[in-house]
Amino acid sequence: MEHRLSSLNRRVDPIALILMFILIIIGIILIYSATHLADNPAMQTLYKTQLIWTLVGVVCIYIVVLVPFRFIYDFTYVFYALSLCILVMVLITGSSAAGATRWFAIGPIKLQPSEFAKLAVILALARHLSSHPVSFQNISSFVVPLAILLFPMALIVKQPDLSTSLVFCAVFIPMIYWGGLSVLELFFFVSPVLSLVFAFNIYLWAGFFILLFFLLVKFSRNIIHISSILTINFLIGIVLPIVWNRLHDYQKSRIVSFIDPTNDPFGAGYQVIQSKVAIGSGKILGKGFLKATQTSLSFLPEQHTDFIFSVLGEQFGFLGTFFVLLLFSVLIARLFSLASENKNRFSNLVMVGISSQLAFHVLINISMTVGMMPVTGLPLPFLSYGGSSLISSMILIGLAASLRKKSEDY
């Protein structure tokens, strides 16, 4: 027994696992405090359900740890093709009512197919990039990685789920950086996105454009690269705002509400206001465990799922939020540093992808509860109630924490 435990310890990174379990326990406590006063008796036992999901997750981690490295590497593309099939099936069979297409039932467990797709994209990108580095010198090297990214993304945007598609981008950019781009090249690569951000202020954009121009001229010798990057940025920075201003108000509001469905401060945006009030009223020390006034009065219909962080903020104050943010930071930093200690390109790329995905989820969800980001429906990994999110996050950690040892054995 002791031998097996220590062998398991050798297989996985204990620090990452311990941090994960602390976060899960905090999550269960918060779910209990958010639902123990609920009218519906079924709601009151959600924390027990979450406990069961955790146990299922532990089993999943155990399985993931036992799967040999070779197997993961060999079946990467099969897994990718399979997840594409699932996405297509969901598109065909699922009804479009109220985002129901995002769910896919396997027996009693409902899973979001996009969770599979995220992992599949990470693995497929890692496998491809590990043997085919991307480079600006060879533009065609981008074709396959972009294709790997865009197929599932297009299928999910149709569903429609903008936030999940953004997760793909948040995973893609760090991975191609790791897969061969220099910082400067990455800057050129994401410059159209930055142009889009700056496009709302013409002076800001002009400054950015001039900087981009000099950097390009200084560091690139390929006239086609320079002109095409500048053209794309020019189109986005100048033409897009002109088109935008030409749009009718209702067209604008349609676009805005696609990007930010909670833009109306009186509809769904009300949640954000209430979430801010809940978090703010926690002040430094918080109101104390089970002493919440905002969250227990069911201000927030999704407080135990997407808005779990406001439950934390109200009861445990700034100290609580700081502590949990710190836990997440250490966990993510640990995962990134694991990637640097390893020689196997494939497993490093997988770790970079997984860490970026988790970090992005955490960033978006927490920013949402304080009104820095639109309410997107991305749950907070490990803390939010929900089997799909919890189990898939646990599998990601299990994979990331065991890959190094796996590839060393291999």
Next chain:
Amino acid sequence: MATRNILDDQQYARQFKSRLFIFFWLALFSLILLRFVHIQIIRGSYYSRLSLENMMRLKINKAPRGAIYDRTGVMLARERPSYAISLLYHKVDDQKKLMETLMRIRDSEGDTIFNKRELKDQFWRARRRSFEPIKLADDVPLDVVTVVEEHITDLPGIIVENESRREYPFGTLACHALGYMGEISENDFDSMRTNFDYQYGDQVGVFGLEKQYESGYLRGVDGKEYVMVNAFGREIRAIEDMPSRKVKKGRGIYLTIDYTLQKVAEEAFPDSLCGAVVALNPENGDILAMVSSPRFDPNIFTQSSKNRSRHWRRLLFDPKKPLNNRATTGLYPPGSTFKLVTAAAGLNENIIDVHETFKPCFGSFQFGSRTYKCWQPKGHGALSLINGVQKSCDVYFYQVGLKTGIDYIAQYAHMFGFGQKTGVDLPEESAGEILDERTYNEKFKDRGWIWTKGQILNSAIGQGQVVSPIQLANYPGALVKETALFKPHLFLYSPRTNGARETWKADTLGYIDLKDETRMILIQALRAVIEPGGTGGYARVDSVDIGGKTGTAQNPQGNDHALFFALGPLKKPTIAVAVVVENAGHGGSVAAPIAGKILRTYFNKPGR
């Protein structure tokens, strides 16, 4: 050694990249942390004040609904102020005590306002939306509001809300066109709220124009702001740096209805009879008057829900179905009013000649083994087409129909707009039905009935088809004028915020393909009906060239329906009227006088 160096380089590069990542994410986390410092430490006491005392409430300022005017500016529907008593559940400290206090409140007649069962329901609903005001009583009389306001400190959780309610100053006038308001059903509420920004308990147009032009024209945009309230729910002031939205009144619409003409039509049509009147302008489809009888008072639907349900039940179970708009959904056999279609088809296809007399009428017509009667048992003798229309001789038209054939009759009926919706801008409309051999066999396949040539005889005199009064008003214009058949409509224009007018975009149902000679004959025939010796003499107007046609529709369930249409001036008609009176016998004696009153009012107007 060289390989060793490369490995070191790679390790170095990996470390650099992973540190860059960590640095990048830590920078973003610090940004979030700064936000938490701001919210929880710097602004902490502000939010804690809002939260601890539950002082914040979203206040909705209801936008007044746009008014409805007739074409001359007479206001047909407007807003009146009203009060509602609502409940904010999260402010309630003792639910039982509050309910008891509420049940003691009485109005000036000594009746209680609340009953226990309803209150229980409403409290249960309020519990689920504890931060939204839930309406307990609407359209509360002023004296009750005064009592509640005086005792508001004993009623924690209770608030009085100002509202505005729909009011129809002329009561039943044009009620079926105007429509009425109703509460959003519980089922529709969630989608209505997210898509169209409705609040719980909002009234919404559910019938007629109120429904048709609900969004964009009648419904305004509710104002919203977050307000501080005291412990009794009374509003103190708006909260700074919270979003707010201004009230925008509904734009309102001007109708094609002419109040004077509508009033005359309403008065001419006795309330004891069922039926409909439609008057419209064939030159553009403007509906000048629309009556459906029996009528209802749309004001009852905006009264307090207590009164409302009582009236609602009475209207709903009335066997005469006063809530149906007979002008657009009532379907009747057109009877002899259809004979002009038969005539137009035969003439225009050169199948019959205007002077063709056929076999003379001796009161009946033998076809196959059956005898088909004329309405005049004495018979009409030999007739030309003009006299055939004037006397409305059935035997004459049996023969026209037989010679013309059902395909042409059905084709021309469709051309004149029968058998399809006119597309009038009302949510309720029936298409009616024109049968030919194919559609008849299809329709009665289950019963095993098969089209026989004898059916043509019935079709030729307007038995077997069903049409709506609005179709019957729209079609006469097409018999005499060259322009298209227009889509009838009630919308004239709506003022835009910048003062300009959004006018109706004229829309056609189709073009009328009639030869000039055909049209000249039809005009003569229509005129002859009104002239001495014709069946529609009651619709005569001095010094105006009027034409028309009477009809009597056989009704298997009871007495025959009386139908009549008229239009004028025949050279260039600006008004066409259709009248249908259920179970009233002959069109000429009952329906024609109603049309006559409307026409005389219309033409005696100076300046027209």
